[in-house]
Amino acid sequence: xxxxxxxxxxxxxxxxxDDGFTSLFRAGDERALRQAYERYGPAVFxxxxxxxxxxxxxxxxxQATFVAAWLGREGFDPARGSMLGWLLGIARRKxxxxxxxxxxxxxxxxxxxxxxxxxxxxxxxxxxxxxxxxADEMAQLPGEQRRVLELAFYDDLTHPQIAAVTGLPLGTVKxxxxxxxxxLRSRWEVDGVTxxxxxxxxxxxx
Amino acid sequence: MSHxxxxxxxxxxxxxxxxxxxxxxxxxxxxxxxxxxxELRGVAGLGRQTQRLRELPPPPEHVxxxxxxxxxxxxxATPPPAVTxxxxxxxxxxxxxxxxxxVPGALSDGRTEHHALINAAPVGGSGAPGPANxxxxxxxxxxxxxxxxxxxxxxxxxxxxxxxxxxxxxAAAIVAAVVAAAGTALALRDEPAAAPVAACPxxxxxxxxxxxxxxxxxxxxxxxxxxxxxxxxxxxxxxxMPAQADGDYEAWLLDSTSLQGPGLRMQALGxxxxxxxxxxxxxxxxxxxxxxxVDISAEPHDGDATHSGKSLLRGTLP
Numbered sequence: 001x002x003x004x005x006x007x008x009x010x011x012x013x014x015x016x017x018d019d020g021f022t023s024l025f026r027a028g029d030e031r032a033l034r035q036a037y038e039r040y041g042p043a044v045f046x047x048x049x050x051x052x053x054x055x056x057x058x059x060x061x062x063q064a065t066f067v068a069a070w071l072g073r074e075g076f077d078p079a080r081g082s083m084l085g086w087l088l089g090i091a092r093r094k095x096x097x098x099x100x101x102x103x104x105x106x107x108x109x110x111x112x113x114x115x116x117x118x119x120x121x122x123x124x125x126x127x128x129x130x131x132x133x134x135a136d137e138m139a140q141l142p143g144e145q146r147r148v149l150e151l152a153f154y155d156d157l158t159h160p161q162i163a164a165v166t167g168l169p170l171g172t173v174k175x176x177x178x179x180x181x182x183x184l185r186s187r188w189e190v191d192g193v194t195x196x197x198x199x200x201x202x203x204x205x206x
Numbered sequence: 207m208s209h210x211x212x213x214x215x216x217x218x219x220x221x222x223x224x225x226x227x228x229x230x231x232x233x234x235x236x237x238x239x240x241x242x243x244x245e246l247r248g249v250a251g252l253g254r255q256t257q258r259l260r261e262l263p264p265p266p267e268h269v270x271x272x273x274x275x276x277x278x279x280x281x282x283a284t285p286p287p288a289v290t291x292x293x294x295x296x297x298x299x300x301x302x303x304x305x306x307x308x309v310p311g312a313l314s315d316g317r318t319e320h321h322a323l324i325n326a327a328p329v330g331g332s333g334a335p336g337p338a339n340x341x342x343x344x345x346x347x348x349x350x351x352x353x354x355x356x357x358x359x360x361x362x363x364x365x366x367x368x369x370x371x372x373x374x375x376x377a378a379a380i381v382a383a384v385v386a387a388a389g390t391a392l393a394l395r396d397e398p399a400a401a402p403v404a405a406c407p408x409x410x411x412x413x414x415x416x417x418x419x420x421x422x423x424x425x426x427x428x429x430x431x432x433x434x435x436x437x438x439x440x441x442x443x444x445x446x447m448p449a450q451a452d453g454d455y456e457a458w459l460l461d462s463t464s465l466q467g468p469g470l471r472m473q474a475l476g477x478x479x480x481x482x483x484x485x486x487x488x489x490x491x492x493x494x495x496x497x498x499x500v501d502i503s504a505e506p507h508d509g510d511a512t513h514s515g516k517s518l519l520r521g522t523l524p
Contacts, residue, residue, distance in 0.1 A: 033273075034270075037270060037273070038264070041264050041265050041269075041270075042262035042263060042264050042265070043259075043262060044265075045262070045263075045264070045265035045269075046259070046262045058265075059265060059266065059268075059269050059272075062265045062269050063269050063272050063273050063276065066273045067273055067276050067277060068462075070273075070277060071277075071465075072462070072522050074416065074521075074522070075413070075521070075522035075523075075524070077524075080411070080524070089524075093495055097463075130252050131252055131255050131256055131259060132259060134249070134252040134253060134256055135256035135259035135260065138253065138256055138260075139260065149253060150257075152220050152253075153250070153253040153254045153256070153257070154254070154257045156221070158222050159217060159222065174213045174216075174217070175213075177213070177216050177217070177220065178212055178213050178216045181216050181219070181220075181246055181249050181250070181253075184249045184252070184253060185245055185246065185248075185249045188248070188249060188252065194248075195245075195248070
């Protein structure tokens with residue numbers, strides 16, 4: 001990654017540069033289903049695995065998600081969010097359904113040692129969805145911008161430190177941070193689950 | 207008082223530096239900056255948690271195999287999801303006279319043409335939960351698929367289970383045919399969504415209602431959920447639906463989860479009046495995560511309050 005000037009890229013670089021793929025999907029081309037599975041299967045599976053104790057359940061939810069997505073593909077509207085966000089929304093509901101079903105089974109089987117109270121388990125998938133869409137957006141940021149954000153997020157560097165590490169001017173670092181954060185925020189707003197909730201409740205974490 | 211600078215807010219949200227007195231004072235009084243700050247902190251929090259998500263392992267390959275098997279196994283693999291409900295418009299059986307009775311692989315209960323397939327339909331895929339029956343019922347007569355397809359195109363009819371008789375490749379071909387038929391509707395979808403139309407307020411998630419085979423030419427519309435005085439309503443806009451002398455149109459919400467089980471659950475929302483825009487009450491206890499398929503059917507005045515099986519428009523709520 002040479003020191004490309006990417007500063008103007010943030011607007012044009014929309015989230016879904018895959019119009020062809022999206023319309024193939026909606027048109028029912030089964031290759032597009034496979035493509036969707038390859039691209040987003042890991043995220044869906046991750047969400048399912050995070051929400052469910054059993055790997056088998058996570059696999060079932062992944063399966064159910066893609067089957068439902070395919071059968072309901074005319075319900076996918078790219079104008080309203082990314083395919084990943086849409087798939088994760090389906091997966092999230094499937095996870096919750098699965099948890100409810102498990103809880104129900106557990107209650108029936110053993111009303112005392114029930115593992116997961118139904119009310120509480122609905123939150124984690126939401127948070128995982130948010131992380132996944134933000135991660136997906138991160139991956140799509142222009143290289144230099146992404147690098148700057150990674151140093152801030154993962155290495156906890158301040159902007160002067162980032163400038164020192166990357167050799168970029170301070171102003172550039174700050175502008176990357178601002179633009180990158182703005183993009184992540186828009187994506188979170190579009191595809192995330194807890195966006196409004198977070199902003200409203202001023203609590204800091206989780 | 208001027209707002210805090212965007213770059214400053216970002217740095218603060220990332221945990222760089224601390225708020226000075228002036229900034230604290232401003233944040234206390236300025237909701238806009240506070241919201242901005244909270245959202246940016248939220249982003250920073252999420253961003254920090256993305257590190258391990260960059261190289262997620264794929265699901266095991268057998269999951270993909272099962273997806274294929276499940277899709278191949280059932281009628282349900284066709285769009286629109288509602289293979290279950292549709293039957294012929296009465297007049298149209300001009301060509302391909304022999305098809306339905308000759309759907310050998312499908313259901314053998316000899317239902318008649320204008321009959322609802324509501325409960326029967328899932329039978330075609332009722333083995334569903336078990337993925338194994340993927341290729342169940344290779345086409346008994348090779349040309350069945352072709353005949354079914356012809357029948358569908360001409361009469362707009364779907365035979366339940368017709369898909370089950372088809373292999374994947376044939377199914378894909380059928381899907382293509384269906385899509386070709388529905389192509390116009392699909393292509394038009396985004397336009398109306400962008401423009402503010404009729405009774406759906408801006409911001410209300412809107413679903414476009416697409417014509418199913420057998421619907422009058424040019425039929426279409428959209429629907430959205432709104433809340434009026436704390437009550438949920440479904441706003442339905444339907445056009446291209448000529449008045450019927452001997453019947454009317456009715457709106458339903460179908461339980462999408464029951465599409466796969468034995469017995470489709472649905473909620474009647476009531477008949478559609480003469481106006482293009484209708485506002486229909488949605489029962490307060492109805493789970494819209496499940497009952498998320500908007501269905502507009504033609505209902506003859508036959509004294510039968512159940513779904514006629516003749517769905518004309520469909521759309522899935524987000």
